Amino acid sequence: MIELIGVYKNFGEKEVLRNVGMTIRKGEIFTLIGPSGTGKSTILRLINLLDVPTEGEIFFEGIDTSGPEKTRLQLRRRMSMVFQKPAALRGDVFDNIAAPLRFRKVPVEDIRKRVPEALELVGLSGYESRKASTLSGGEMQRVAIARAVVTRPEVLLLDEPTANLDPVSTEKVENLVHTINSRFGTTIILSTHDMDQGQRLAHRIAVVLSRTIGQTGTAHEIFYQPRNRDVAHMVGVENILEGMVKNNEEGLTIIDIEGYDIAATSDCPTGSRVTAYIRPEDLVLSTAEFPGSSLRNRFLGRITKVVAMGPMVKVRIDCGIRLISVITKRSFDELEIEEGGSVHVYFKASAVHVVRID
């Protein structure tokens, strides 16, 4: 549906995007995840043909978008974008939602029919004559979405659609994104800095890190098989260990990390240097010796730090190698452990994602 090839974007001297490449498929929800200021908005603006890439190509259904403004306008009219802070045009809600239809010279009778339909979709029926300036942030966001979908776009671009919203409004907007995608088959590209939201909404995710795409894949691939240290860090993989493969027998790999052995599953050959990624939720803590057999990795360590994070607790353990575990507050309380105490750490070989260092 949309393809970016080797896209660079500079604003004056400043490089904002570097060699961005990705393909968005028809009908999918595609999420750009990354911290603020990494270029997510710029990518969306380029796709919406509001800006022109400094270098590289963007194709919309195979059509080169670097053509004359007339072509760009025709393509732009097949998409809609909702900005992070939606701007209201002068006039009431009806005028705002009717604006894109008027630009497309849709007949007045159709406009009268389609505006209430769009408002109903976003759950704001009867808001037609409200002044846009009297709307709350969440209402304005939904009006902006109504304004975007009223044209029945093939592609809907959403820039941080819930960044400024309370949890209730956030849930409404997320449900709406699902509804629009499943009911109309609209291809949706949205940016967010919220990992969980990316996981909840997206069919596929692109991790945007410092001006380029770190990795593209399904949520599972991104969260459990990060391609490099930066992506791993971004998606909350706290245990990133470097070592050497000592032995590999039919996929069961033994990695030497600072003199300690870790069992993992991989196809990296003996002698190769690797990075091992372990999600903190995959570490099991216990005060007693654990007889279970599927947990190949067993360490005894000292708790160096305990940090409460809402319903979860982050526990740092020094087992010779330093590990970080995240467990629920409830299990933490049941374990009766504290800083300075000792604890057993267990994890499966399959919980270790191994990436070869070239």
Added chain:
Amino acid sequence: MNDIIEGFTQAFQLIVTLNPEVMGITIRSLFISLSATFLASIIAIPLGGLIHFREFGGKKGLITVIQALYALPTVLAGLFVFLLISRSGPFGFLGLMFTPTGMIFGQMVLIIPLMIGMTLIALSGVRKNIQDTIVSLGADEFQSILTIIKEARFAILGGVILGFGRAISEVGAAMIIGGNIRGYTRILTTAIALETSQGNLPLSIALGLILLFIALIVTTILFLVQER
């Protein structure tokens, strides 16, 4: 001192009795300046839009020239139009010299730069995200310009009112082009200049008060518009 009090008393009489000469001059003044303002708006606002939205070489220089012309001396505007429309000028055949139409022309020359400048300021006051929104919603270039002008309409209207204020209060161009012909091209400012020099103070004061009143109304409207 008595002359002044006497002058004001007679001036009030001229106004409240709706003296035909005073009313004639006032209506002519309003007609000429309103026409000039209206026609100048039709030219200046779209032109301001075009300058704002188009990127071209020398854009900054052009804007600087326009800003410098805010302070164009009225007699120079008069002289410029005089050179164009006097009998030997390129548009002499139109016979616009010493006519109200010629005066409208002169006032337009005077206020168009100011109104283009005010339009530019008004349009750059429309936030970037509004402009992005309009383009993103699928507006073509013409629709974008129109919608953004609509967004900035109060600020632009402020520029129009300012232009009218300058037109109705100028004397140089009206004098040079109109020639202050009684009952034909005599307007508030040229009449005040003439009557004062002839010592007809009550008429001058009456016309002055009316001019002041118009200026007051203009400022009030401007204030109300900017409050929006």
